[in-house]
Amino acid sequence: MASTVDEITINFEEDGVQLCKEVQKEILTKGSWATIMFKYQDLDKATNSFKAPKISIRRYQKRNGEYKTMSKFNISSIAQAKKVVEVLVKWTENETGIESDAGGED
Numbered sequence: 001m002a003s004t005v006d007e008i009t010i011n012f013e014e015d016g017v018q019l020c021k022e023v024q025k026e027i028l029t030k031g032s033w034a035t036i037m038f039k040y041q042d043l044d045k046a047t048n049s050f051k052a053p054k055i056s057i058r059r060y061q062k063r064n065g066e067y068k069t070m071s072k073f074n075i076s077s078i079a080q081a082k083k084v085v086e087v088l089v090k091w092t093e094n095e096t097g098i099e100s101d102a103g104g105e106d
Contacts, residue, residue, distance in 0.1 A: 038056045086105075
């Protein structure tokens with residue numbers, strides 16, 4: 001488990017084989033609750049190559065000095081990612097005064 005936000009990863013190995021490869025990571029908020037967006041690839045065991053990239057947005061809570069995954073949302077296709085972006089732009093393009101998620105530092 002990770003004790004700082006920077007240590008959190010979704011890289012995953014089983015029996016020495018990497019099954020999930022983190023491609024990029026963007027920390028959206030830090031503090032006792034952290035939000036991180038990952039771009040990642042899963043291993044296709046049939047071809048032994050990594051599949052097309054996916055995106056995951058995850059929330060972590062720090063308990064007893066370690067971050068624990070509390071929730072996640074996986075975006076499974078480029079089309080879905082583009083739709084999420086489209087909606088976010090539409091909902092926020094004329095907004096003012098939206099409070100930022102003012103999470104504290106680790």
